[in-house]
Every structure is written in C-alpha cells, then in structure tokens.
Amino acid sequence: MKTPSTTSARLAGRIKHLTGSVARDILSRTQDKEIISFAGGLPDATLWQDLKLPEVPPAAYQYGPSEGEHSLRSILAERNNSLGLPATPENTLITSGSQQGIDLAAKLLLEPGTPLILEAPSYLAAIQVFSLFEAELHTLAVDTDGICPQALDRLLTETQAPAVYLNPTFQNPSGKCYSLERRQQIAAVLDQHGTLLMEDDPYRDIYYDEAPPAPIASFLKSAPWIYFASVSKTLIPGLRLGSLTCSPELYDDLLKLKQASDLHSNRPAQFIAASMLADEAERAERIEGLCQHYRQKRDSMQQALAQHFTDLATWEIPSGGMFFWLDLEQSIDLYAALEKTLEKGVAFMPGSPFFTEKCDQGCSIRINFSLVSPKSMDKGIKILSDAVRDLQQASTCVESIA
Numbered sequence: 001m002k003t004p005s006t007t008s009a010r011l012a013g014r015i016k017h018l019t020g021s022v023a024r025d026i027l028s029r030t031q032d033k034e035i036i037s038f039a040g041g042l043p044d045a046t047l048w049q050d051l052k053l054p055e056v057p058p059a060a061y062q063y064g065p066s067e068g069e070h071s072l073r074s075i076l077a078e079r080n081n082s083l084g085l086p087a088t089p090e091n092t093l094i095t096s097g098s099q100q101g102i103d104l105a106a107k108l109l110l111e112p113g114t115p116l117i118l119e120a121p122s123y124l125a126a127i128q129v130f131s132l133f134e135a136e137l138h139t140l141a142v143d144t145d146g147i148c149p150q151a152l153d154r155l156l157t158e159t160q161a162p163a164v165y166l167n168p169t170f171q172n173p174s175g176k177c178y179s180l181e182r183r184q185q186i187a188a189v190l191d192q193h194g195t196l197l198m199e200d201d202p203y204r205d206i207y208y209d210e211a212p213p214a215p216i217a218s219f220l221k222s223a224p225w226i227y228f229a230s231v232s233k234t235l236i237p238g239l240r241l242g243s244l245t246c247s248p249e250l251y252d253d254l255l256k257l258k259q260a261s262d263l264h265s266n267r268p269a270q271f272i273a274a275s276m277l278a279d280e281a282e283r284a285e286r287i288e289g290l291c292q293h294y295r296q297k298r299d300s301m302q303q304a305l306a307q308h309f310t311d312l313a314t315w316e317i318p319s320g321g322m323f324f325w326l327d328l329e330q331s332i333d334l335y336a337a338l339e340k341t342l343e344k345g346v347a348f349m350p351g352s353p354f355f356t357e358k359c360d361q362g363c364s365i366r367i368n369f370s371l372v373s374p375k376s377m378d379k380g381i382k383i384l385s386d387a388v389r390d391l392q393q394a395s396t397c398v399e400s401i402a
C-alpha cells in the first residue's frame, strides 16, 4: 500500500503565516523536568492546592447557548460596569479564554493586508493570531506611561488602520501600566479617527500598589471597541474561560463567529466560574490574597535582580501583573543564553518574539515571577545572569580581537 505523502494536502495560503509560539515550545521542553521556569505566564499552582471546586449539576452537561450562561454574563457585565464600561449581559460574550476573543475579533476585522496597530513589544499569541489573518502590523513603542498619543495620531493618519490592539494594564510582556492621562488621550485620538480599540485586560486585578486606572475603552465617546477579560489569572486557567464585551453593533457578528467556532464554551466550567464569582465579598477577599502572594514574589524577584543584574540590564519594577522586562546593556544571542541556562535547569523568554519582524527590538528578556517559589528565584536568576555575563564577555573579547 502506498504511504500517503505528508506534503500532498493543499493548505490554505494563510498557513504559511502560522508561527509557533516560542513560549509554548520552551514550556514543552521544560515539562516534566525539575526546572526553574521564568518562561511562561503561569499562575502559581500552589494557590489552588486545597481548592474545592463547586459540584456541577447535570443540567450543565447539556449543550448550551453560544453567548454563554446568563448568570456568568451578568456577573462579568456588572464587573465591567463598575470599571466604567457600558456593559450588560446583552453585549457580553463568554469565550474559551480571552485568547478566543482575540481570535474572533481578528476574524471579524482582518483581511490580508489590513493595517493594524499594536504595541512594541506586544502579546505574543496576539501577534500570532493577527499574523495568521495576514494583517499588516504597525507598532508603536511603549514608554513608562504607554504608547505616545501623538505618535498614534500620526500612524493612524498614515496607515488608515481600522483597529488598534492594546494591553495597557500590566502589559504582557513589559509589565507597563498606562497612566490615566495617557488612557484619556489615546481614547480621544481613537474617537477622532473613528478607530476600533481592542483592549486586552487579563491582569487588571493583580496589582501591588494602587488599583490601575479605568480601561481606555471606558473613555471612548464614539469609537467602536472590544474589551477582553479573563478568569485565567485570578481563578484557574484550566477552566479556559474569558469574556468579550463590545460596542452593541459588533455583538451579533461576534456571536455568529463564536457559533461557527465552537458552538459555545464549556458549560461545567462556566457553572464553576459563576459559582466562584457570585459572592462579591468572597471574590474581593480571594483577589486580595492573590495580590499579597504575588507582591511577595515580585519583591523577591526584584531583590534577586538587584543582586545579579544591576551591571547587565535596566528594568522598571512592575506595579502589577506577572512580568519583569529587562533591557540588556549589551546585545547578545539570547537563544545561545537560553541553551546554556536550560542545561542548568533554568528557562526564560528572549524578548524578540514579542516584536513583529519589522521593528527595532533591542535585546530584552521577559521574566515571569508568578510561578517560581521565592526560594528558587535567587538561584535561577544567578544562573541566568552568569549565562548573560559569559556571553557578553565573549562578545566583548571577539570585538576587541577584531
């Protein structure tokens, strides 16, 4: 019998734009190994060791509505309302993680060559989706307060991009949080151009100083918007639940895209999430505990970095979220550094995959602090700094010989 050729299937043209996620590749290389991993964006599993999930009633075993369970939509809409968004259950759609919301929005908005503006650096898996749909990606650098509103204005005029994707609150990967003023200015620019805002906000509840300013979408007066939220970082990511809330005129098409994609999100998971989020006081208490737990980890990481990285890199201390972003003083091959650290049981994320191909990337490292125990942080950061220092010294030697 003839063995079918693996190359005979004629694939859609867009598949050549399909990139794998470097973060997921690193994660799969480190699975089942005793490894200190700063690479992913994983919550701390010790937090749910004793968690008892609510029992799911058999009624939730049946197929359900594509928009999601009304009880969960109501809870999430109320929460979004408290942030200043005009949200009701009727413009809230439950998604299979906020990642699915990004995918549905990309299907709604992007054709090959559609200009789209995002941050540099930006969330890796969003770049992956937008590239698959063959958008023409334009980026704006993020400074301490966010992207520059004047630069956004100029780029919108130049590209006529119909949409902008931003992760303004404890951004993945940079950890930056846009100031209130920037948020208001960016909303005004978007209103002026009539540009749709995709705002991705999974880290909002995890803050270490003061609560972050309201979402940019809450300041929009006329521009359309889609706001993505998630329960992954504050409940458990394995539920695979998120939500999108949007301008009412976008809702029906997004709902049909959801139907075509998976009919509806997991109902037992929705039941569990609705039960766990129903009591606001309980929710607030859980989040406070979470913030305290991660604040200690953020502080331990800062201590380890101050000890080992001061001569190698600069960084800002994140006021929320799960990441430090280091800008190295001297460029090196970070994939070579990764091979070295993996041999010694430490994983991290080189910064380059968080940039689109076109823009200037510098030499940066993303470090996740939510997963690793404070005990292992110093050991892991020392191994990482040794690898970076060795490569920096080696490249200095080569330069001076040349």
Ligand SMILES: Cc1ncc(COP(=O)(O)O)c(C=O)c1O
Pocket (backbone or CB within 6 Å): 041, 096, 097, 098, 099, 100, 123, 167, 172, 200, 202, 229, 230, 231, 232, 237, 240, 241, 242
């Ligand atoms: C910025 C950002 N958006 C979206 C997601 C996807 O989250 P989920 O699909 O688990 O809700 C993540 C996950 O790390 C993220 O960092």
